[in-house]
Amino acid sequence: MHIWFTENQTEDVSLGLRVQSVLWHENTAYQELAVLDTAAYGRMLTLDGAVQTTIADEFVYHEMITHVPLSLHLNPKKVAVIGGGDGGSIREILKHPSVEEAHLIEIDDKVVAAAKRFFPEISVSLDHDKAFVHYTDGIAWVKEASNYDVIIVDSTDPVGPAEGLFKPEFYQSIFNALGEHGIMVAQSESPFLHPHLVQRVFHGVRSAFPTTRLYLASVPTYPSGLWSFTMGVKGEMATQVRPELFDMITRYWTPKLQQSCFILPRFIEDLVR
Numbered sequence: 001m002h003i004w005f006t007e008n009q010t011e012d013v014s015l016g017l018r019v020q021s022v023l024w025h026e027n028t029a030y031q032e033l034a035v036l037d038t039a040a041y042g043r044m045l046t047l048d049g050a051v052q053t054t055i056a057d058e059f060v061y062h063e064m065i066t067h068v069p070l071s072l073h074l075n076p077k078k079v080a081v082i083g084g085g086d087g088g089s090i091r092e093i094l095k096h097p098s099v100e101e102a103h104l105i106e107i108d109d110k111v112v113a114a115a116k117r118f119f120p121e122i123s124v125s126l127d128h129d130k131a132f133v134h135y136t137d138g139i140a141w142v143k144e145a146s147n148y149d150v151i152i153v154d155s156t157d158p159v160g161p162a163e164g165l166f167k168p169e170f171y172q173s174i175f176n177a178l179g180e181h182g183i184m185v186a187q188s189e190s191p192f193l194h195p196h197l198v199q200r201v202f203h204g205v206r207s208a209f210p211t212t213r214l215y216l217a218s219v220p221t222y223p224s225g226l227w228s229f230t231m232g233v234k235g236e237m238a239t240q241v242r243p244e245l246f247d248m249i250t251r252y253w254t255p256k257l258q259q260s261c262f263i264l265p266r267f268i269e270d271l272v273r
């Protein structure tokens, strides 16, 4: 069969994936959600036509958005994910023995429902007794939150429901919701295709946090394949990966990669100078 999914990543670039079957399609209260079985990357979740996750490469993004901040925190116990309704970030957070509570703040319950039905490998930990799912707007939620150790912004692109998650006021609310040595991370798009967004997030986080760092990982199904994450740190950070994390089971993150992912190519260093 020759059915192709195309994501128009910019006006000039698209990604095409051959589709074996369409498993689900709906217009939720917030966005258009689809689950497609792709020949190259297995099952894939899309929101408003943008690839969110695929079975073949989700581990890169989910491990890197969680293990990097969690292993830099001195003792992460209380963690929240804003967005991330597929549950992949919660699954990774719960690999950390110190974590007592992992909260998921997702505006669209239909994303969680689709993840539970079609992506059991990704959503597997959403029913864990340390996982708490809240169906609410992340911007309002974070204003009431306090004493979190790590807050992860696992959002879609800054159009539609996620727009407010890219604003400096939001990073300031996250700063206030974090405890003394709190750390935040936001997915911050592609240095090749969205340099202005990389800068927007970096400068926004820097306006709220004393320390801001950018790091990279390679996610083949996201625009350009090279993805960035922006971290804001409130206080002290761990200087070494804690010994109990050395045997955590991962496929992308390693204690060595933890050190190297902050080393940036010059054009990206220049972007966030």
Ligand code: AG3
Binding pocket: 007, 009, 050, 051, 052, 053, 061, 084, 085, 086, 087, 088, 089, 154, 155, 156, 157, 187, 221, 222, 223
């Ligand atoms: N959130 C990041 C999606 C950004 C991808 N952008 C795109 N395809 N245009 C992923 C959610 C995974 N938990």
